[in-house]
Amino acid sequence: MMKISVIGSGAMGCLFGSLLSVKxxxxxxxxxxxxxxxxxxHGITINSSEKFYPKAALNGSYYEKSDLAVIMVKAYDTAKALENNKKLIENSQYILTLQNGLGNAENILEFAERDKIFIGTTEHNSSVEKTGYICHGGNGATIIGGLSGSAEKIADVFSECGISAKASNDVFRVIWKKLLxxxxxxxxxxxxxxPTGFIVKNNNVLEICQNLVSEAVKTAESCNLSFSADEIMQSVRNLSLRQPHAFTSMYSDITNNRKTEIDSINGAIVSIAxxxxxxxxxxxxxTDMIHALEMKGISGI
Known part of the structure; x- marks a missing residue:
């Protein structure tokens, strides 16, 4: 059994906090x-039926020694969350981020030593239905790697809780593949x-995705990372078929007039390009369209 703190009480934080609380x-x-x-x-309810009872605490109020701190806030909130929970980070043996996009490890390096930091990706998808109620829209592999150490122990802890996880020695490539x-x-x-399921049903949407992927693959090549655009597009189709009724977190953010992680995803590709x-x-x-939709939501139009 590990003592785990999950920083972030949104959909993904509650999902992983709940699943990890089993053991x-x-x-x-x-x-x-x-x-x-x-x-x-009252605990957390997933998909209207599964009940979990992790504990919860406010930012900055909990800083007991943890075996593992998992960062699950939005990418644009990482630095603020780390600063607010600085003492907890200092008291944690390992720090893991499963956030979207690029730049998360660099943020954590300002608060923790390199050998404590682990980064990864997950194919799990979730959204908040209402406070304490989470919709688990889809699952898949969770891949974890250390900046300088083995992630086998952490991957085993996740797998023991029913979260299919494996360790990787080339996690930066994994991060980029998820980014694409x-x-x-x-x-x-x-x-x-x-929903994601509509992508594979419509050739116009597939063509848009193809153009985005082609540009992103060229950008990755400029960072000495080689990917096949065809393989990435097959992953897009597989995701669309595997999670036909799922909605992405960015869809949820726009629908609920919240800031998105666009600058850590497509915006990051634009910056590197x-x-x-x-x-x-x-x-x-x-990227410009998402920023426009963000402003539309803020202005209440």
Whole structure:
């Protein structure tokens, strides 16, 4: 059994905090007092039937020694969450991020030593139905690797809780592969207002995804990472078929007038492409469209 703190009480934080609590001592760290109180008093319900009872605490109020701290906040909130929970990070043996996009490990390096940090990706998908109630829209592999150490122990802990996980010695490639998939899917579903299952049903949507992937693969090549655009597109189709009724987190953010992680996904591709003189008009356009939708939501139009 591990003592685990999950920083982030949104959909993914509650999902992983719940699943890990089956065989571990888990505390979910959140910034919303109503959410924290609800979890402590009523637990978390997944897919209307499965009940879990992890503990919960407010940001900055919990800093007991942990075997593992899992960062599950939105990418744009990482630095703030780490600062608010600085003492907890210092008291944690290992730090793991399963967040979307690029740059998360670099943020954590400002608060923890390299040999404590692990990064990874997950194919699990979830959304918040209401406080304390999570919809687990789809699952899949969770891949974890250390910046300098083996992730076998952490992967085993996840697998023991029913979260299919494996350790990787080339986790940065894994992060980029997930980035390419997210770049093809997340913003497209948010702009069009569609579930992932619609992608494979419509050739126009598939063509948009193909253009986004082609640009992203060229950008990856400028970072000395080689990927097959055809293989990434097959992953897009597989995801669409495997999770036909799932909605991406970016779709949920736009629908609920929240800031998105676009700058860590398609926006990150645009930034890297600019530095390497690569033209990425489709990624630039969809990044601009998401920013426009964010502003539309904020202004209440």
């Amino acid at each position: 571990n001592d888990v505390v979910i760290i959140g910034r919303n007092k109503n959410t924290v109180d609800f979890i402590n008093n 998939l997210n770049a093809a899917v997340n913003a497209v579903t948010a702009v069009l207002g569609i 600019e530095k390497n003189n690569i033209s990425v008009p489709f990624n630039r356009m969809i």
